[in-house]
Amino acid sequence: MFSQENPKNIGLTKPQPTITLPVTKGAYQESVRKIKTEPRTQLLKVKDNEYIISNGWEMIEALNVNKNGKEISEDINTKKWYNATVPGTVLTTLVDQGVYPDPYFGLNNLAIPDSLSRMDWWYRTSFSRPQKSMGKKVWLLLNGINYTSNVWLNGTHLGDVKGAFIRGEYDITALLQDTNHLAIHILPPPHPGIPHESSSLSPRGPNGGQLCQDGPTFISSEGWDWMPGIRDRNIGIWQDVRLKTTGAARIIDPQVITDLPLPDTSFARINIKTEIECFVPDDYIMEIELDGKQLSKKLKLVSGKQEIILTPSDFRNLKMKDPELWWPNGYGDQNLYSIKMTLRNSKSGLEDRKTVRFGVRELSYEFAVSDKDVDFQRIDFNPIDAFTIKEEALFDPLNHVAYKSDIVLPTLHQGVELNMFDKLEGDNPYLVIKVNGQPIFCKGGNWGMDDAMKRVSRERLEPYFKLHKDANYTMIRNWTGESTEEVFYELADEYGLLVWNDFWMSTEGYNMPPADFGLFMTNATDVVKRFRNHPSIAIWCARNEGYAPKGLDKSLADLVAKEDGTRLYQSNSRYLNLRPSGPWNYIHDYSYLFKEHADGFSTEIGTQSFPTAESMKTMMAEEDLWPISEVWYYHDLHTGHQDYRAALIDDYAEAFSLEDYSKKAQMLNYVSHRGIFEAWNSRLWDDASGVLLWMTHPAWPSMIWQTYSWDYETYGAYYGAKKGCEPIHIQRNTNDGKVLVINTTLNEYKGLTASATAIDGSGSTLFEHKTNIGVNQNSKKDCFFFNIPDSFKLPEVYYIKLELTDRSGKMIADNFYWETINNNHKYYDFNIMDQVVVKAEGNHQISNGKLSGSIKVKNPSEAIALALKLNLRNSATNERILPAYFSDGYFSLLPGEEKVLFFECDKADLPDDLKITAEGYNVDSQTLIAW
Numbered sequence: 001m002f003s004q005e006n007p008k009n010i011g012l013t014k015p016q017p018t019i020t021l022p023v024t025k026g027a028y029q030e031s032v033r034k035i036k037t038e039p040r041t042q043l044l045k046v047k048d049n050e051y052i053i054s055n056g057w058e059m060i061e062a063l064n065v066n067k068n069g070k071e072i073s074e075d076i077n078t079k080k081w082y083n084a085t086v087p088g089t090v091l092t093t094l095v096d097q098g099v100y101p102d103p104y105f106g107l108n109n110l111a112i113p114d115s116l117s118r119m120d121w122w123y124r125t126s127f128s129r130p131q132k133s134m135g136k137k138v139w140l141l142l143n144g145i146n147y148t149s150n151v152w153l154n155g156t157h158l159g160d161v162k163g164a165f166i167r168g169e170y171d172i173t174a175l176l177q178d179t180n181h182l183a184i185h186i187l188p189p190p191h192p193g194i195p196h197e198s199s200s201l202s203p204r205g206p207n208g209g210q211l212c213q214d215g216p217t218f219i220s221s222e223g224w225d226w227m228p229g230i231r232d233r234n235i236g237i238w239q240d241v242r243l244k245t246t247g248a249a250r251i252i253d254p255q256v257i258t259d260l261p262l263p264d265t266s267f268a269r270i271n272i273k274t275e276i277e278c279f280v281p282d283d284y285i286m287e288i289e290l291d292g293k294q295l296s297k298k299l300k301l302v303s304g305k306q307e308i309i310l311t312p313s314d315f316r317n318l319k320m321k322d323p324e325l326w327w328p329n330g331y332g333d334q335n336l337y338s339i340k341m342t343l344r345n346s347k348s349g350l351e352d353r354k355t356v357r358f359g360v361r362e363l364s365y366e367f368a369v370s371d372k373d374v375d376f377q378r379i380d381f382n383p384i385d386a387f388t389i390k391e392e393a394l395f396d397p398l399n400h401v402a403y404k405s406d407i408v409l410p411t412l413h414q415g416v417e418l419n420m421f422d423k424l425e426g427d428n429p430y431l432v433i434k435v436n437g438q439p440i441f442c443k444g445g446n447w448g449m450d451d452a453m454k455r456v457s458r459e460r461l462e463p464y465f466k467l468h469k470d471a472n473y474t475m476i477r478n479w480t481g482e483s484t485e486e487v488f489y490e491l492a493d494e495y496g497l498l499v500w501n502d503f504w505m506s507t508e509g510y511n512m513p514p515a516d517f518g519l520f521m522t523n524a525t526d527v528v529k530r531f532r533n534h535p536s537i538a539i540w541c542a543r544n545e546g547y548a549p550k551g552l553d554k555s556l557a558d559l560v561a562k563e564d565g566t567r568l569y570q571s572n573s574r575y576l577n578l579r580p581s582g583p584w585n586y587i588h589d590y591s592y593l594f595k596e597h598a599d600g601f602s603t604e605i606g607t608q609s610f611p612t613a614e615s616m617k618t619m620m621a622e623e624d625l626w627p628i629s630e631v632w633y634y635h636d637l638h639t640g641h642q643d644y645r646a647a648l649i650d651d652y653a654e655a656f657s658l659e660d661y662s663k664k665a666q667m668l669n670y671v672s673h674r675g676i677f678e679a680w681n682s683r684l685w686d687d688a689s690g691v692l693l694w695m696t697h698p699a700w701p702s703m704i705w706q707t708y709s710w711d712y713e714t715y716g717a718y719y720g721a722k723k724g725c726e727p728i729h730i731q732r733n734t735n736d737g738k739v740l741v742i743n744t745t746l747n748e749y750k751g752l753t754a755s756a757t758a759i760d761g762s763g764s765t766l767f768e769h770k771t772n773i774g775v776n777q778n779s780k781k782d783c784f785f786f787n788i789p790d791s792f793k794l795p796e797v798y799y800i801k802l803e804l805t806d807r808s809g810k811m812i813a814d815n816f817y818w819e820t821i822n823n824n825h826k827y828y829d830f831n832i833m834d835q836v837v838v839k840a841e842g843n844h845q846i847s848n849g850k851l852s853g854s855i856k857v858k859n860p861s862e863a864i865a866l867a868l869k870l871n872l873r874n875s876a877t878n879e880r881i882l883p884a885y886f887s888d889g890y891f892s893l894l895p896g897e898e899k900v901l902f903f904e905c906d907k908a909d910l911p912d913d914l915k916i917t918a919e920g921y922n923v924d925s926q927t928l929i930a931w
Contacts, residue, residue, distance in 0.1 A: 005549065007512045011209010011222065012194040021110070022199035022630035026621030028111045029101040037083055041127045043243065048353045050141070051130055051243045053182070059084035059093050059236075062120040062185065072122055073152035073183035081124070089146070089236035089454050090121055090186070103453070104700050104710070106620045106631050109228050110197065116232040117192035123184045123237055129176055136245040137279070138176055142168035142184075144239025144485065147217055150185040163216040163523040164238070165484050165504075167530065188235050189214035193222040195229020199630055203638035212512040215504035216523035218482055219511075220449055220699075226636055227452050227699045238454045239485055247351030248280035249301055251343055253529045256358045257566055258323075259384055262437040265325060268360045270318040272310040272339065278303055283346040286310070290339050293317040298346075326359025326535045328440050328474045329496035330727040331746055335359060336493060336535075359493060359535030365568045366432040366439075367577040370401035370409045371418050378428060379421040386420055387565040393557030394420075397547055397571035403429050406580045407600075410571075430600035431570075431577040432689045433498070433538055438778060441684060441744045442498065442538075443677060443725050444473035445696025445707070446604060449482035452700040458487045463712050463883040464697055465491040470885055471707065471718060472725035473497060474744075477573075477603055477692050480504050480544050484527060492536035500539045500603065500692070502573065503527075503556065508546020517551050525559055532564045541570040545581060573603045581605070584694055584705070585640030586668065588647045588825065590675035594735035598679035599687045606694030606705050607672045608644040609717040610665035613658050614880060615709040619701040626658040637703040644668065651825045663921060666716030667827075667867060670890045673707065673717040677724025678731045681742045684780045693721065712883035716867070719889035723815065728775075730754060730783075730804040730813045737787040741804060741813075743775045750774040751807040756786040759799045761833070762862060763895040767792050794821050797829045799864065801894070816892050818866075833922040834863040838893065840928035842916070852904040855916060855929060859893035866892050866921040872905055875913035875930055881905060892920075 041056025058081040065072065082099070085092045091112070094100050103109035130138060140153065146164035150157065154175045161168035172180075191214050196205025204225050211222040211233065223229035254274035261267070270290065278284075278301035286308065287296045295315045299308065312318040324335035336359050343352045364382040371377060386394060394416045400408040407429050412418070432439050450456050450464075468476060476492060477500040478484065484501075492499050503524055505513060514520045531537060540560045542548035548556055553571055560569040574581045579597075581604035587593065597605075616625055624631040648655065648664050655661035673693070680691040698706040707718040724731075728749065729742040739756050743749060755770035767788050775781040788794065802815040820826055839860055844853030859865040868891055872884035884905040893899060903916070915930035 005509055005513055007510060009206045009209060009510050010512065011206055011211075012196060015194055016197060016202055020199055020202040021197050022107055022634045024107045024621065024631055025623035025629060026106065029105055029108055031098045031101045033098040034083070034096075036079065036081070039078075039083065039125070041125055043127060043130060046242075047355050049245045053125060053127055053241045053243065056127070057084035057086040057123060057125045057237075058082060059090065059121060059123050062122055065122055069150060069152040069157060069183055069185055070155045072124060073181045074155050075181060078124065084123055086123065086237045087144075087240050087456075089232055089234045089238055090116060091230065091232040091234075092236070092453050092455060095453070103231070104619070106624060107634055109231070112231040114195060114229065114231050117188050117235070120188065121186045121236070123186065124182065126179055126181050127243075129178055129180070130243050130245055133176070133245050136247060137171060137173045137250070139244045139246065140168075140170045140172045140182070141242040141244055142237070143242065145184065145186065145237050146235045147189040147214065147233075148187040150187075152183040152185070154180055163519055164218060164234075165216050165481070166523045166526045182241075184237060186235055186237075189217055189233060192233050195223040197228065198633050198636065198638060200633050203633055208506060208511055210512070212506060213515040215514040216481075216520055217504065218449065218454070219480055219504055219506060220482055221452075224448065225639060226448050226695065226702055226705055228634065230452055234454050247348070248282070248345060249276055249278040249284055249343055250352040251341055251354040252277055252305070254341060254354055254356055256339055256356050256533055257384065258358065258360045258362060260360070260362045260436060262362060262364070265436055266322060268320045268323045269312045270320055271312070272318070274308055274341070275305050276301060276308055276343065277305045284351065285344045285346060287342040287344065288339060290317065291320060291337060320360065323360040325436055326361040326493075327496060328435055328498050329469050330472060330474060330744060331435070331438065331440065334494055334496040356533050357493070358533045361436055361535050363538060363567055364434045364437065366424060366434065368403070368409050368429040369395065370411050374418065375401065376403065376409065376427065376429075377418060378424040378426055379418070380424055381421055381568065383566050383568065387561050389420055390416065391565065392561050393554055393569070394561070395557070397576050398550060398553055400576065406575060407577070408575050410576060428687045429577055430579070430687055430689055432601075435498075438746060439685065439689065440474055440498065442475040442601065442690030442692065443680070444468065444475040444477070444497065445693035446477040446479045447483050447697040448479050448695055449699040450488065450697070456483075456485050456487060458491070461487055462491055465495040465497065466885065467708055467712065467714070467718070467883070468497055468696065469495040471696075471722040472727055473696070475500060475538070475690070475692060476696070478502055480506055481527075486531075489531050489534040489536060493534050497536060498538040499534075499536045500541060501537050502541045502544055503548075505543040505546070505548060507544060513549045514552075517549070517555070520552060521555055521559070524556060525563065528559055528563045532566070537567065539568055539570050540564070541573055543571070544573050547572050577601070578603060581694075586644040586647055586672060588643070588650075590672065590679065591735035593675060593679035594682055594733055598683050598691075601690035603692050604694040605676060605691060607676070608640060608704055609669050609673070609706050609715055610644075610662060610703060611709055612666070612713055612715060613662040615701070615711070615713045616658060616662065618711060626661075632703060635701055635703050639704065651827050653828055653831055666869075666890060667921065669716035670720035670867070673720035674724040675734060677721060678733070681724065681729065681731060681780065682733050682738075682740065684742060684744070696721070713880065714886075714889060716890045719891075726813055728804070728813050730802045730815055732756065732786055732800060732802060732815070732817060737785050739783040739786050739802060741773060741775050741781045741783060743777060743779055743781070746777045748775070748777050749812070752812065753805050754783040755803045755805075756784075757801045758788055758794070759801055759894065760795050761797065761829070761864060763864060766794065766798060796821060797827055799892075830866065830921055833866065834861065836861045836863055836865040836920070836923050837926060838865055838868065838918055838923060838928070840916070840918070842929045844931060849908065850904060850906040851910060851914075852902070854900055854902050856898055856900045857893065857918065857928065858898035859895060862895050863922070864892055864894055865923055868893065868918050868920040868923060870901065870903070870928070871917050872903065873915050873917055874911045875915045876911065881907060881910065881914070883907065
């Protein structure tokens with residue numbers, strides 16, 4: 001099966017030598033076994049006559065129960081079973097029940113046996129018949145089980161579910177009793193592999209291995225270079241289990257397609273198509289409620305499944321006038337609508353309901369292709385228009401044509417002609433994603449996985465999305481589909497984050513491809529049908545760093561054309577109309593990016609991002625915190641660490657404590673992450689159209705590739721990226737000194753003043769320049785070159801402050817750089833700067849459970865207050881309160897300068913006494929305000 005690719009990485013074939021394993025200076029945490037409680041199941045009613053089977057779940061190792069599925073799905077004694085966490089994985093339950101310690105702390109993960117991934121398990125619950133279900137059909141819905149499951153109810157085998165991302169659905173009407181017993185047998189993936197354990201002697205493993213051939217599953221859970229091997233490989237009932245009642249017919253996976261007559265957006269054509277399954281042939285009525293308007297269609301249904309299509313040609317109420325559009329973050333509001341669909345029998349009444357949330361928006365794409373008659377042609381591809389003509393794959397990536405170095409162009413499949421697309425001028429080969437006809441600068445980052453243990457409730461995930469929105473990102477990449485659950489897409493819709501959505505394959509020629517193409521396609525088909533109404537999904541991508549195998553690529557492309565028809569299928573996350581991925585290491589001189597690397601669309605580029613000292617203290621025992629220990633390596637201190645540490649020493653001097661190391665690291669984090677986005681900003685729309693960090697989001701407490709911590713602490717990386725991604729932004733290019741303004745909004749700005757000032761350590765002006773400018777929407781504006789003449793004698797370390805103001809003098813954007821003469825990056829003077837005490841005043845309010853307010857911070861001293869970071873804390877304990885959101889961080893204040901920041905926190909159960917503290921490079925931690 002793998003001969004066509006000859007993958008180099010099959011993972012470890014035996015455990016690594018004991019001498020290479022990491023060792024803690026402290027001790028593993030001990031777990032405390034919880035006492036079993038009596039299970040009490042609840043049926044929680046949600047929308048559309050659906051009920052979540054909540055609580056009351058139990059779990060046990062299959063080897064510890066001497067019964068078969070028929071017996072387990074009847075009334076049995078479960079005294080020795082664990083109370084189970086559902087939704088959740090096997091490991092989630094075992095940690096919650098105190099069988100094993102928290103695998104995220106220290107080296108606790110090594111105390112958990114990897115045999116969990118080679119065992120099968122039973123889940124079980126009992127539930128009552130849903131209310132008002134007599135005379136109705138009742139369905140059991142399994143929204144996500146990993147990896148293979150055998151499903152039993154009341155002594156009867158319902159069927160099997162295989163693959164982590166496909167739904168299971170069963171008609172259980174005939175089996176229902178007053179009390180029902182559901183049993184689910186979980187079998188692990190057949191090739192769980194052997195995890196690599198990172199240490200100083202063996203710092204980086206092979207990135208996955210055998211488990212890749214079991215995709216569709218969470219292929220990274222065998223262990224990657226940003227997460228250790230998860231001991232159960234995330235098997236279990238990881239999404240919720242539901243009951244649904246219907247009548248003699250039901251609605252299946254409706255799709256809502258919004259078609260705008262671009263560039264006109266004054267109306268939208270709403271097309272609805274759905275499958276209906278009928279059990280009793282008869283006359284039915286489909287009723288639709290949309291935006292306060294109603295319509296209905298008479299249906300004469302026969303037994304079986306049939307497709308129903310409703311279009312504006314048949315129903316004028318499906319032509320929506322002046323729709324409120326859905327836009328990505330920074331380009332407009334995230335307006336969302338709901339369509340309520342009701343299916344009735346003409347005689348007996350209600351049969352089924354389905355509510356679909358969607359956004360009115362239209363995706364289109366620009367990129368270059370090659371044709372048999374034309375070597376290069378840039379096109380505008382609108383899937384809605386193109387797939388109306390031909391409902392199958394249009395582009396052939398496997399027969400691509402080389403264009404320049406490392407860039408390839410897709411060819412057209414046989415029967416596809418160039419005249420099907422709008423032809424564009426220019427020689428730009430790269431992808432541009434457009435929403436509602438407007439090009440979107442795709443800036444953001446990768447999620448390797450939402451959570452290493454798949455704890456993916458809305459409560460846990462929403463702060464991550466808010467942090468992304470507040471950082472001014474416009475896109476998240478769902479790397480190898482590790483975060484494929486409903487709430488992920490719901491939050492992306494609500495926060496305006498486009499999703500680059502991969503399927504479950506990694507690097508071609510290195511990682512193994514999936515072994516079972518049929519299984520892969522059944523899971524992929526279900527995922528496309530299930531999530532296609534989410535306006536946030538912008539791309540369906542076959543594979544990380546490679547093309548899908550020949551036997552899969554055309555099938556996936558045809559799937560997207562047939563079952564979606566509104567999005568681009570991208571075969572490869574690099575090369576194909578994209579930049580190569582990487583680099584992933586710290587680059588000391590970021591002018592390299594400006595000169596050599598910042599063009600096109602890059603789905604992966606990254607650098608180290610060391611945590612704050614406080615975050616480190618939540619990750620490991622005190623004995624392991626300093627100096628650098630084995631536990632650091634286990635938490636991903638590996639790739640390029642030596643270069644990063646060398647830069648820290650070279651720039652700021654050797655660190656003498658954890659706090660000192662982290663303080664200096666945040667300076668590197670800020671500059672490097674801002675630099676990546678500013679490099680791409682400098683070429684905006686010349687050919688640069690997207691850049692995604694590897695990574696923005698950590699799956700567990702990590703030392704690398706992140707902009708915040710797994711528990712929501714924001715690093716220098718976060719605020720550096722946030723600065724570089726500002727919708728209206730002023731910057732100075734590292735490579736040539738050019739000052740420019742970036743406007744990635746749909747607003748035009750006139751009457752602005754752009755200024756640059758060189759400043760010494762006391763805040764005195766050394767040199768300045770300003771000019772009046774205007775900047776068009778969604779564009780950049782070159783202002784002037786700010787290179788200080790040789791005649792000016794500069795201190796060893798100096799600063800450049802940029803400001804963009806409007807006619808009234810109001811600050812629109814600012815930026816602050818620290819520089820050295822001869823660009824030697826030696827900021828040793830920072831270590832002997834005068835300590836500063838800053839002052840502040842502020843206000844706060846609590847409304848609807850949310851704390852919010854503003855704080856004005858002032859530097860009354862005669863020295864610069866460098867790299868200030870604010871935190872919300874419990875006054876009594878001084879502990880951080882997370883998540884808390886501040887409008888800026890790692891900012892600097894000149895002598896006498898003040899800055900207003902905004903903050904908010906919606907964490908439940910806040911303490912009565914709160915305070916906001918500040919700390920900085922030359923600012924010891926101090927309380928600014930308390931209440």
